[in-house]
Amino acid sequence: MKSRKILIAGNWKMNKTTAEGVELVKEIAAEVGKQSEVEVLVCPPAVALDGGGKALEGTSIKLGAQNMHPKPSGAFTGEISAEMIRHHFATYVILGHSERRTYFFETDAFINEKVLAALKSLLRPILCIGETLEERDADKTLDVIRTQLEGGLAGVSADDMTSVVIAYEPVWAIGTGRNATPEQAQEVHAFIRKWLTDKFGEAVAQKVRILYGGSMKPVNAADLLAQEDIDGGLIGGASLEARSFVEIINAAKAAS
Numbered sequence: 001m002k003s004r005k006i007l008i009a010g011n012w013k014m015n016k017t018t019a020e021g022v023e024l025v026k027e028i029a030a031e032v033g034k035q036s037e038v039e040v041l042v043c044p045p046a047v048a049l050d051g052g053g054k055a056l057e058g059t060s061i062k063l064g065a066q067n068m069h070p071k072p073s074g075a076f077t078g079e080i081s082a083e084m085i086r087h088h089f090a091t092y093v094i095l096g097h098s099e100r101r102t103y104f105f106e107t108d109a110f111i112n113e114k115v116l117a118a119l120k121s122l123l124r125p126i127l128c129i130g131e132t133l134e135e136r137d138a139d140k141t142l143d144v145i146r147t148q149l150e151g152g153l154a155g156v157s158a159d160d161m162t163s164v165v166i167a168y169e170p171v172w173a174i175g176t177g178r179n180a181t182p183e184q185a186q187e188v189h190a191f192i193r194k195w196l197t198d199k200f201g202e203a204v205a206q207k208v209r210i211l212y213g214g215s216m217k218p219v220n221a222a223d224l225l226a227q228e229d230i231d232g233g234l235i236g237g238a239s240l241e242a243r244s245f246v247e248i249i250n251a252a253k254a255a256s
């Protein structure tokens with residue numbers, strides 16, 4: 001029995017037109033749109049937030065964005081703000097995904113600005129952190145995690161921290177088909193929980209959900225979710241098809 005409600009979040013990345021996205025959320029909602037044992041979240045591309053959000057009306061499934069700019073408005077071509085996301089009744093935003101760190105050179109300091117801006121706008125950030133294979137092989141995993149936590153969460157109050165979700169996503173496991181073993185993931189999740197305890201106190205740390213992300217699929221979800229400090233999943237590839245996403249949600253229900 002989990003003390004924290006499991007969160008299963010789908011990160012669609014740059015996939016699905018609005019029409020395809022609406023179709024997908026309808027399929028997911030038909031199967032798990034009424035249950036409340038597991039919190040379910042879909043994060044479509046920004047242009048599909050409107051259509052996706054409307055298709056989710058009347059269901060228990062929540063809507064999130066994949067990124068945002070820290071400034072409320074202005075000359076930032078191609079970017080979207082927290083307020084624009086909120087306008088579509090989205091409640092979460094993924095921040096600091098490794099693809100944004102790698103391809104768009106996002107730093108911990110910039111990600112931290114976004115975390116603070118999201119909280120100010122009452123959006124719940126899902127802060128992604130994780131080591132590369134080189135860093136793991138060099139035994140630097142926990143140092144990298146500590147640095148990303150310290151940088152990404154600078155200035156966050158204990159009160160606000162309970163609205164933040166952390167996603168541990170080893171970079172070498174994302175989209176590779178090679179997931180971390182449940183033991184490897186649990187070791188890092190326990191480290192994150194301990195870091196949160198030292199920084200924000202036991203009560204806050206016990207409330208924060210720490211998701212695992214990196215090739216989570218129906219076949220490995222149950223074992224990962226059985227770990228004490230794994231409170232859900234951030235799912236890429238397997239969230240693009242209703243069947244596999246729903247199977248992961250069903251595994252989460254069984255683990256709840």
Ligand code: PEP
Binds near residue numbers: 173235
């Ligand atoms: C992700 O991009 O957050 C992710 C975990 O992707 P995948 O499930 O495809 O590894």
